[in-house]
Amino acid sequence: MQGLATVLAGIPLAAILVGPDDRIIAANQGARDHFGQGLEGRHLLTALRQPDVLEAIEASLRDRQPRKITYQTSEAGRDSSFQVHVGYVETLDARGTLVCFEDLTEREHAAQMRRDFVANVSHELRTPLTALMGFIETLQGPARHDQAAIDRFLGIMQSEAARMERLVRDLLSLSRVESEERVRPREEVNLGQVIGSVLHALRPLARDRACEITFEAPDGMIVRGNDDQLQQVFTNLIENAIKYGGTGNHITITLERIARDATLRAPAILARVRDQGPGIEPLHIPRLTERFYRVDTHRSREMGGTGLGLAIVKHIVNRHRGRLRISSTLGEGAEFSVILPQWDRQEA
Amino acid sequence: MQGLATVLAGIPLAAILVGPDDRIIAANQGARDHFGQGLEGRHLLTALRQPDVLEAIEASLRDRQPRKITYQTSEAGRDSSFQVHVGYVETLDARGTLVCFEDLTEREHAAQMRRDFVANVSHELRTPLTALMGFIETLQGPARHDQAAIDRFLGIMQSEAARMERLVRDLLSLSRVESEERVRPREEVNLGQVIGSVLHALRPLARDRACEITFEAPDGMIVRGNDDQLQQVFTNLIENAIKYGGTGNHITITLERIARDATLRAPAILARVRDQGPGIEPLHIPRLTERFYRVDTHRSREMGGTGLGLAIVKHIVNRHRGRLRISSTLGEGAEFSVILPQWDRQEA
Numbered sequence: 141m142q143g144l145a146t147v148l149a150g151i152p153l154a155a156i157l158v159g160p161d162d163r164i165i166a167a168n169q170g171a172r173d174h175f176g177q178g179l180e181g182r183h184l185l186t187a188l189r190q191p192d193v194l195e196a197i198e199a200s201l202r203d204r205q206p207r208k209i210t211y212q213t214s215e216a217g218r219d220s221s222f223q224v225h226v227g228y229v230e231t232l233d234a235r236g237t238l239v240c241f242e243d244l245t246e247r248e249h250a251a252q253m254r255r256d257f258v259a260n261v262s263h264e265l266r267t268p269l270t271a272l273m274g275f276i277e278t279l280q281g282p283a284r285h286d287q288a289a290i291d292r293f294l295g296i297m298q299s300e301a302a303r304m305e306r307l308v309r310d311l312l313s314l315s316r317v318e319s320e321e322r323v324r325p326r327e328e329v330n331l332g333q334v335i336g337s338v339l340h341a342l343r344p345l346a347r348d349r350a351c352e353i354t355f356e357a358p359d360g361m362i363v364r365g366n367d368d369q370l371q372q373v374f375t376n377l378i379e380n381a382i383k384y385g386g387t388g389n390h391i392t393i394t395l396e397r398i399a400r401d402a403t404l405r406a407p408a409i410l411a412r413v414r415d416q417g418p419g420i421e422p423l424h425i426p427r428l429t430e431r432f433y434r435v436d437t438h439r440s441r442e443m444g445g446t447g448l449g450l451a452i453v454k455h456i457v458n459r460h461r462g463r464l465r466i467s468s469t470l471g472e473g474a475e476f477s478v479i480l481p482q483w484d485r486q487e488a
Numbered sequence: 489m490q491g492l493a494t495v496l497a498g499i500p501l502a503a504i505l506v507g508p509d510d511r512i513i514a515a516n517q518g519a520r521d522h523f524g525q526g527l528e529g530r531h532l533l534t535a536l537r538q539p540d541v542l543e544a545i546e547a548s549l550r551d552r553q554p555r556k557i558t559y560q561t562s563e564a565g566r567d568s569s570f571q572v573h574v575g576y577v578e579t580l581d582a583r584g585t586l587v588c589f590e591d592l593t594e595r596e597h598a599a600q601m602r603r604d605f606v607a608n609v610s611h612e613l614r615t616p617l618t619a620l621m622g623f624i625e626t627l628q629g630p631a632r633h634d635q636a637a638i639d640r641f642l643g644i645m646q647s648e649a650a651r652m653e654r655l656v657r658d659l660l661s662l663s664r665v666e667s668e669e670r671v672r673p674r675e676e677v678n679l680g681q682v683i684g685s686v687l688h689a690l691r692p693l694a695r696d697r698a699c700e701i702t703f704e705a706p707d708g709m710i711v712r713g714n715d716d717q718l719q720q721v722f723t724n725l726i727e728n729a730i731k732y733g734g735t736g737n738h739i740t741i742t743l744e745r746i747a748r749d750a751t752l753r754a755p756a757i758l759a760r761v762r763d764q765g766p767g768i769e770p771l772h773i774p775r776l777t778e779r780f781y782r783v784d785t786h787r788s789r790e791m792g793g794t795g796l797g798l799a800i801v802k803h804i805v806n807r808h809r810g811r812l813r814i815s816s817t818l819g820e821g822a823e824f825s826v827i828l829p830q831w832d833r834q835e836a
């Protein structure tokens with residue numbers, strides 16, 4: 141590689157250089173990733189299809205003035221948004237127009253996610269809150285002397301308030317985990333013990349739903365982590381298996397050592413939580429860790445869910461430099477695996 | 489401008505080109521904005537003070553491999569964060585290292601704001617929720633047959649639930665306004681009428697606090713806007729003036745035409761809401777429109793505030809392509825001005 145191609149290679153954005161004959165003189169890797177291979181030598185019109193961008197390039201070749209254009213595309217169901225910077229260039233190697241593509245997609249997506257999140261939180265709170273306010277009013281008036289009604293209403297109020305409390309608690313967990321996500325935890329944590337104590341706490345729920353749970357763990361399954369957060373991970377996964385697996389379900393939890401995990405590039409510990417419930421349709425799987433995403437909102441609410449459990453799991457696993465893997469065969473159950481780097485004495 | 493300087497000018501990031509003698513060959517406007525004028529010809533060490541970046545540049549001059557470094561700075565109380573891309577360049581004009589500075593500050597700031605926001609929402613909800621749950625429990629047990637206690641508790645529960653409802657309502661307003669912020673409203677709105685109806689709705693509150701309100705408006709104060717949102721703006725501002733101005737306060741509201749507003753570069757309408765209360769210390773003024781920012785949190789809560797009122801005002805005014813101006817003299821009161829572009833028949 142030499143000449144202006146070396147300059148383009150150094151620009152951390154998709155960039156192409158267009159000659160006065162409207163042919164592409166050079167392109168960098170970012171541009172190839174975006175527009176495809178073999179850009180050099182091609183006519184502009186065969187590579188770019190944005191009329192505004194083409195017009196700006198032509199204009200800058202004429203008047204040598206810089207220009208800025210934004211455009212949106214929607215390809216393969218994915219919306220993208222770019223700001224394009226066009227500037228006239230004249231060096232000993234070539235003259236033409238430098239076109240840099242700044243990808244705004246992620247930023248706009250983040251802003252959209254935030255707005256959706258706030259709207260979701262508000263909607264989740266609104267329903268129980270409206271119910272509560274209605275009951276308070278009824279207790280103040282019509283039901284004032286009806287002890288049976290009072291008892292029943294107080295029971296419902298209690299469960300609505302508890303729902304809101306779970307939501308607030310999960311929101312706080314989520315924001316705490318997110319804010320620490322870059323700080324890797326440092327404690328030595330025994331995963332077998334963590335899962336054991338989670339199972340102990342979930343025993344009443346499992347009994348209610350006639351769930352049989354098998355747990356196998358070799359000794360010494362130690363990872364570098366945060367005890368409370370790993371408890372939260374397995375509480376959420378096992379609770380989901382109990383709740384969504386249906387009554388009379390059989391849940392299997394295993395822990396095993398992996399000599400070297402390909403993605404983590406290190407010795408790892410694999411924890412699996414498998415149920416024999418109805419499973420999850422493939423189209424939902426990639427979205428389960430989104431905040432408030434549920435396959436069946438009604439069912440999740442009925443079970444007291446907040447829709448934040450797997451989002452919290454994902455962030456905690458990320459913080460631990462691990463991976464979450466979800467697989468399912470419809471009708472045969474679902475499996476949630478957490479792969480965590482094994483405790484390494486050297487690192488500590 | 490010619491040679492590689494024209495290429496650097498086309499890169500939409502701060503960028504410098506460093507020669508093999510460690511002197512800066514060229515720099516673009518972004519780099520001058522960030523590092524100061526007169527960069528060309530200077531030795532690298534006199535312009536850049538990040539050891540990691542210097543090291544990466546030296547190394548790439550030696551081995552011609554690209555590198556990526558991130559660094560944080562904290563200058564004049566402002567935290568900034570950069571990702572620096574370093575790449576070897578060899579053209580007919582020059583050879584050296586191209587250094588591009590990608591500013592991550594805004595993105596990280598946005599992420600931090602989001603986390604703070606979620607934490608704030610949760611904390612705001614937690615207090616009334618805990619109170620509610622406590623009362624429900626008491627009503628179920630100890631106070632079960634004590635009608636006087638029941639009545640009193642239900643009254644408090646009602647006001648705690650109402651507090652949560654205001655918060656949820658303001659959260660929804662905020663997310664709605666934010667998501668529409670780029671879509672300029674189109675209706676013809678009479679500001680005099682808007683303020684008149686807000687004053688009508690706030691009359692009971694003003695009477696409770698022995699507030700005298702003077703409102704003067706010439707006819708035909710028409711802006712291009714959204715009626716509901718402008719009602720919200722003046723409700724929030726006038727309610728604040730009543731609540732924070734103290735009892736027996738005198739509030740003056742005026743509307744006037746401005747032939748040409750310097751910032752908006754158009755004929756405008758200026759609406760002022762002035763109170764004679766205690767005013768606001770200068771250090772708080774720039775932060776009042778942040779979500780959940782309050783001068784005195786306890787007092788705001790006591791008044792039933794959510795801390796979101798002025799954030800909503802700011803977003804609505806932005807959506808209207810207007811400006812919000814806050815000024816205050818301690819001990820003499822505060823003035824909140826909204827400047828909106830005047831209705832223009834041509835635009836419509």
Ligand SMILES: Nc1ncnc2c1ncn2[C@@H]1O[C@H](COP(=O)(O)OP(=O)(O)O)[C@@H](O)[C@H]1O
Nearest residue numbers: 380381384434435436440445446447448449450
């Ligand atoms: N083991 C499982 N089997 C079937 N569906 C599941 C299972 N675990 C999670 N899901 C689905 O994923 C959704 C999101 O889970 P989660 O984030 O924990 O939220 P919540 O449980 O509060 O609804 C659930 O609503 C459910 O639809």
Ligand SMILES: Nc1ncnc2c1ncn2[C@@H]1O[C@H](COP(=O)(O)OP(=O)(O)O)[C@@H](O)[C@H]1O
Nearest residue numbers: 728729732782783784788793794795796797798
């Ligand atoms: N007219 C005013 N005089 C003094 N302080 C004010 C006035 N208006 C607003 N403030 C201050 O600005 C803060 C933020 O206002 P706002 O966003 O409306 O939230 P809230 O009223 O719910 O607290 C208030 O808590 C108060 O401290």
Ligand SMILES: [Mg+2]
Nearest residue numbers: 380445449450
């Ligand atoms: Mg769950």
Ligand SMILES: [Mg+2]
Nearest residue numbers: 728793797798
């Ligand atoms: Mg207010």
